[in-house]
Amino acid sequence: MINGVPFCSTLEQNTLSFPVSNYDLEQTLTSGQAFRWNLEGGSWTGIVGSRWVRLTAGSGTIVAHVATPVSDWNWVSEYLQIVVRLDQILPTFPEDDAMKAAVEACAGLRLLRQDPWECLASFILSSTKQIVQIRQIIHELTRRFGQPLCVPSGFAPAWSFPSAEVLASVPESELRSCKMGFRAPYLAAAARHIASGDLDLESLRSFPLAGARERLMELPGVGAKIADCVLLFAYGFPKAFPIDVWIFKAIKELYFSPRARRKLNLGKIRLFAENYFGPNAGYAQQYLFHYMRTRDRARSPQ
């Protein structure tokens, strides 16, 4: 929306320019929240919902281009969280040196607002995998079980993310052949729970954070970390705080003395994060996470 006016008109077009301020598209799309964006000829191509879209960052704008003309563009601004005022979020972060360095290094980084099922399924597939491999698994999954999407000529083919209903009906062996290994039964079971209505992902939007977290963690293959990723990247709970090995290590080394580090466990880290990072702890986490990873990558190329 621009000044409260939705990006919607009767005019159908295949390109729209969104005015943005303080938005770093590249960092946002490569910070490990979403796994389906590709850099093609200076622009980012990917799938939002069931539409192929190409995003091009300009100075003060993000230009969105779709394959077939649309009049409603709110799905783009919602996904990219364009109207979120970073200048109201960053001041809520704690003002320690590491956090300041992260905010400086990751200026313009945003949290996306993704589809809950795609996000849930993707993070079920993410466990003990590197991002490159997660991308490969998801690509294979969409290629085999998703719907082919309309893509402009000259661009790589694309598919929608397969629904829970579709994946619930796929034999587990077929999932395994997408290279997901021991994650296959988790994904299959989660798909069945969603498809059967046992868990209604939409209803979680009105849940309090703890309640939504509990429901997600009832799914097989979904522990605290994956639940928190979904709560942050799909539902936008501002205090959801995924703690993976990177964040665990970062918090341990940045905020605890060598002596205190010895008897740290996940519960203590979570308690610290809950109290320390403020009302937008999830946002702060994403800055720290991306900062630590890009910094370490710069020091020792993987």
Place this chain on the structure above:
DNA sequence: TACCAGGAGAGCG
């Protein structure tokens, strides 16, 4: 070749 990667769950003391 051997090791390890953005976890979760089962089994143990």
Place this chain on the structure above:
DNA sequence: CGCTCTCATGGT
């Protein structure tokens, strides 16, 4: 509880 082991696969 809190710790350790296992799970499947591909990349280095």
